[in-house]
Amino acid sequence: MEHRRILSLSFPHLGAERLLRRGSDPAGVPLAVAADRGGAQVLVSVSPTAAAAGLRVGQALRDARAMCPHLATRWEAPAAEAAFLFALSRWLGKFSPWVAEEAPTGLLADVTGCAHLFGGEAALLAQIEGDCATLGLTVQAGLADTVGAAWALARYSGRRAEPGRSGDAIDQEAPATRSRAAKRRHAGPAAGSPPRGRIAAPGSTRTAIAALPVAGLRLDADLVAELGRLGLRRIDDLANQPRAALARRFGQHLVFRLDQALGLAPEPVSPARPETRFAARLSLPDPIGLEADVMAAVDRLLPALCERLKRKGLGARRIRLECHRADHTMGAAEAGLARPSWEPERLRQLLAMKVPGIEAGFGIDMVRLVATETEPVKVHQHRGHVEAADDAKARLTGTPLDDLMGRIGARVGLERITRVAPSDSHIPEKEVQILAAAWSDPATGWSAPAVARPHLIWPPDPVTAPESPAVPKQFRWRNRDMTALSASGPERISPEWWLDDPAWRTGVRDYWSVTCEGGERLWMYFAHGAGLSSGWFCQGAFA
CATH class of the missing domain: 3.40.1170.60 (MutS, DNA mismatch repair protein, domain I)
Structure with missing residues (x-):
């Protein structure tokens, strides 16, 4: 074997x-x-x-x-x-x-x-x-049958276990105690024997690492110091001890590291998976400097890059155009898509918007396209010839909304394009959530609330009015005296009792739409809470 x-x-x-x-x-x-x-x-x-x-x-x-x-x-x-x-x-x-x-x-x-x-x-x-x-x-190498032994040989081969300098070390106790401790030790390599070298012969792992310090077992410094105070400074000192006693005194980690070094516990080498890169480049015999020439290079690179993405079932979510100049500098531009795609036509439209911003300098002698972010693209199963034809047309022209978001995002950034989606809450300020349009789907089955909500909602402002559930005829809000002409309501909303929201410690609220003499239409509520939490507040305004 x-x-x-x-x-x-x-x-x-x-x-x-x-x-x-x-x-x-x-x-x-x-x-x-x-x-x-x-x-x-x-x-x-x-x-x-x-x-x-x-x-x-x-x-x-x-x-x-x-x-x-x-x-x-x-x-x-x-x-x-x-x-x-x-x-x-x-x-x-x-x-x-x-x-x-x-x-x-x-x-x-x-x-x-x-x-x-x-x-x-x-x-x-x-x-x-x-x-x-x-x-x-500078390199230090070790070769052995196990990962732990190779690690120890690479870092501690040629180094002997240093005697402890602590006053409570066992080797610094009385001579009688030291003699009894020496008798308890099992036979092993002599303390002054030289290390075996950086290469452990096959099947001789224990002999090769026996004289190395216990730090070669990849232990914490505190544990190494504690072992040294007990006179356990070499690996063979630990290997000759009963495993149960070591586990009780120092924990399972010490025994596990020892077993890994001796090959009694498996420790595989887990290489990092090579990163898959999707890129294509074109080296030019002579430097170029015109936008049309750069786009001609892009037209040659895009089909090859998109074909690689398609074979992997991926679409580009963000693509970078690198223009390497003759003076060893580089101009780059990035474009993002609202939906991942492997269609060259859709990517080309976005890159064409970025090319004018790249400086040619002394000339561009190499053009490179890199798909920096990729995502899986789901393949849709057609249900008939009509749907297949529509899907083929959509692949050629692109989804209009996605293409529009891509073009606007190339100007202002995709993260600035947002959409409103419903949220699972009956609290007015939590009924909707704002999502990035490029990373979310349009909401379906969204019904408007039974009672109209104001166009502007702000944190509640206190209103000076009689502390009564009836809508006041006269009240003062934001240092202004207001007169109520009409009111519609109330809409009673209770707080989410399973959440401790400081803004809703006022308890149950009765919301009213109040039309004032000056034309303002305010969204006010009366809080039924006790103490300072009760009273009238204004939280929004209708257009």
Whole structure:
């Protein structure tokens, strides 16, 4: 039976070396990447030169500057580092098709059956180190039968378990206690034996990682410190202990990590699914600068892009036009659709509105179309020849409302086009909801309320009037004395008792449509609540 072979790569200086590769910082000057952690500025990555000066990850920035006054610092860019790690995962794909990222600074690869293509496992690691040296990166590699063992070898091979410096460590107790503790230990590799190396031979995982520190099991720092105080500093110290006692004292997580490293618990390598990109580009022999030439390039690219979308059953929801200029700059324009589509005619209309806003500069030598957002397009089953003909006509001309929203959205933005839809509530201000028209369907079966609602609704304004359910003849509202000529109502509305809405703590309301002497038609209500919540209020006005 062939053993699985897992390769683990660690880039201990990834953040700093990514900046050094750009050439903006001198190679000989110590460089560190800083970030805010818990309200303090600490180092999250250091260059090899800074590490040689004694700086370390997790150190306070002020302490690092005191140790190294000529230290150059840059702020952390998590998105850029994640993109760089993804690029490295694509590079590692030349050695194995099964590659996974181990954020933030590691990679995993299942190289089972791949090492012989590169001259063996040792030659494989040598080639990886050579490629990383060419890329200006420091790499630590480990190869074993399990993910946990490979991870430990990559990061702790050649490092011995450091003795604890705490006063309550077992090795610092009385000589009699230390002798009894030594007798309790089972036989294993000697404490001073050298590590086995970064490559664990097939079937010898336990022997290869026995002398490594317990931190190689991917444990928390607090748990590692607690184990060290008890004299359990190496992996074989844990492997020789009864599992039940370890689980009771330190929890199942410790035993699970140990079993993963020894191959007793499965841990698969889960590679990230490759992102499907829908794009098409056209490289031009000579730079162009006319709108007609750009649209001619778009006409050549759109059919190929839409055909790819159609084969996948997807439609473009947002499409970007990139015009790369001869001076290595780029002009871009994006257009959104109210409904996803793979029809070139509908996409072309929107792109034609965006082309005039792109500057040609010294000339455009490459045009690229990218469907940045895609959604599934449902295929409709026709019920007859008439419906099929209508559907074919709709595909050619597009849905008029969707095309109109697309053209208006190209000018003002799709998010600014809204529609009103009914809501499941009898509260006046909650009866309707405003939705983005491009991401919602028109409401069907919507019936108007039995009592007309005002055109303007605002938060209730207090009205000075006698505290009586009868509509007052004289009242004062917004510092104005008003006289009521007529009133229609009431419409009694109760609050939603299952919700605690502060605006409806006034209790039951009786709404009236009150026509005033000055021509105003107000929407007023009397609240039957107790105390300050009762009385007359004005909440809206009719046109």
